[in-house]
Amino acid sequence: MADEEKSPAREVITDYAQAHFRYFRTADGTVYAQKLGHPVARPIRSQGTTGSHRQELMVGLFKDGRGVFNGTALKEALDLIEALALTEATQPVQIRVAPGFDGATWLDLGRNDGQSVRIHPTGWDITVPDPREVCWRRTQLTGELPLPVKDTDGKGIDILFRLTNFTNAETECLALAWLIGCLGPSVPVPAPFLTGPQGAGKSTAGRMLVRIIEGMxxxxxxxxxxxxxxxxxxxxxxxxxxxxxxxMTPDLSDAMCCIVTGAESVKRALFTDGDVFRVGYRRPLLLTGIDVGVIRPDLAERLLPLRLERPSVRRTEAELWAEFGEALPVILGSLLDLTVQVRAAQAETPTDLRMADFAHLCAQFDAATSLRALPAYRASLDDLNDDVIEGDLLAQTVLLHAHTIEPGGEQRMTSTEWLHCLSRVYSGDELRPLPKGWPTTGKVLSDRLKRLQPTLAARGVLVDAGRTKTGRYLEMRRQSPPAPPEQATAF
Structure with a gap:
């Protein structure tokens, strides 16, 4: 062929790419490439170690006999492809779990063949999703899961709890409810906090819970x-x-709150002056530890304490993980079976709990299994309220002062007046100095009390802010005790 009849290298690459890949963009403008018929998508600008689109394009061109091209030709072709893709309709990419059509959800098994689990109202199946329904995004943190086993009759649940050291059946129910919540892409779940004495196997149990979802x-x-x-x-x-x-620093506590319920981070895009890079996230979070010190009230409402006890018989790490790895397909299959049952159950949504979606999931769990996950969740939140109060001298002082208010009564003062009042209550007759971190102004006190509102309300003390013509005020009310149930009269 004469030189003038040869197609430029960038055109050869562009034609090949458009014939073998589908290109689209996400809502934030990132362009992805998806091999035709395959559910995994890769950002075309990625240089990640999990395999970039540039690399798969080079390999495809070489194996199909199109040749080996230099970096300039590849860059020019990808620049054109990216520009063309920006005119296409947007489509989201998902990590590990994704919503599907007709009320179904998907679980990415992290396999090269794209096989995934489709969880639908009548059961679950292993299949390769239609790329128009699900686009998976893979990273170095995307591990491979085994193919789950069907018809396990709950055997995997029994194996899981035989390998862990949770203290009682209520704690095991909450752990299961959390795992089911992790399989839902739109359900925010509280963060399990695995706690217990030294040597209780907190880290081992945490790894097992994580590996059921993320692979070994x-x-x-x-x-x-x-x-x-x-x-x-x-x-x-x-x-x-x-x-x-x-x-746990205040900044880390606030960040964890955002992870559990969702937030967006915006920062300047690299090599630009006026563009930004957006990262939206809401993820399941798991924590382990013996004691994290003071727990702030807003984080306490997003935690799920799971207590463990020291085992009576010790096993080697190699033996324990060999048994878990062998049982993981059965454990995953049992979890999927239970997920289908729970999602099919009908239950009312509790309206008094912060994490209402998870509370509804617990109610569905109880309806499907006749267990008591929802009461266990309420009890765990009550215990966390005690932890918040024990670690906060201001909360203790407010509750002490509230006992001087008649049940059903109220007291109204400005924030500065409340500061002087509560400082006198803390100091008492001994005139002890105020502790470090005590509010120094009425504004600081008002902000602290706003954070403590849910914790105090759980103990029957309501704190509200208001305004009159003369200025703002804080009102403290002590709830009346519930009336005793009426006794039936015998005739």
């Missing part, structure tokens, strides 16, 4: 030192598990 490569991690690294780790996987927490 899933593991626990130390908490990052800054929020940016934490968000990067959260955005790259589905379940984020932080091990051996011994202290």
């Amino acid at each position: 490569s899933g593991d626990l991690r130390r908490a990052p030192k800054d929020e940016e690294n934490l968000i990067a780790a959260v955005a790259a996987g589905w379940v984020t598990a932080l091990d051996n927490l011994s202290h």
Whole structure:
């Protein structure tokens, strides 16, 4: 062929790419490439170690006899493809779990052949999803799951709890409800906090719970030192598990609240002055530790304490993980069976709990199994309220002062007046100095009381803010005790 009849290299690459791949963009403008008929999508600009689109394009061109092309030709072709894709309709990409059509949800098994689990109202199946329904995004944190076993008759649940050291059946119910919640892409779930004495197997139990969802490569991690690294780790996987927490800063506490219920991070895009990079995230979170010190009220409402006890018989790590790895297909199959049963159950949504979606899931769990996950969840929140009060001297002082108010009565003052009042209550007759961290102004006191509102309300003390013509005020009311049930009269 004469030189003038040869197609430029960038045209050869572009024609090949459009014949073998589908290109689309997400809502944030990132362009992805998806091999035709395959559910896994890769960002075309990625240079990740999980395999970039540039690499699969080069391999495809070479294996199909189109030749080996230099970097300039590849860059020019990808620039054109990216520009063309920006005019296409948007489609989301998902990590590990995804919503599907007709009320179904999907679980990515992380396999090269694209096989995934479709969980639908009548059961679950293993199949390759239609790329128009689900686009999977893979990262280094996306481990491979085994093909789950069908018709296990709950055997896998029994194996799982034989390998862990949860204290009682109520704790096991909450762990199961959390795992079911992890299989739902739109259900925010509280963060399990695995706690117990030293040697209770908290880290081992945490790894097992994570690996049921993330595969045997899933593991626990130390908490990052800054929020940016934490968000990067959260955005790259589905379940984020932080091990051996011994202290929780206010910034880390706030970040965990955002991870559980969802938030968006915006930062400047690299090599630009005016563009930004958006990362939206809401992920299941798991924590382990003996004691994290003071728990802030907003995080307490998003935690799920799971207590473990020391085992009477010790086993080697090799023996334990060999048994777990062998049983994982059965455990996953049993979990999927239970998920279908729970989702099919009808139950009312509790309206008094912060994590209403998870409370509804617990109610469905109870309806499907005749167990008591919802009462156990309420009891766990009550225990966390006690922990918040024990770690907060201001909360203790407010409750002490509330006892001077008649049941059903109220007291109204400005925030500054409340500061002086509560400071006198704390100091008492001994005139002891105020502790470090005590509010220094009425504004600081008002902000602290707003955080404590749910905790105080659980103890029958309601704190509200209001305004009159003369200024703002804080009102404290002590709820009346519930009336005793009427006794039936015998005739």
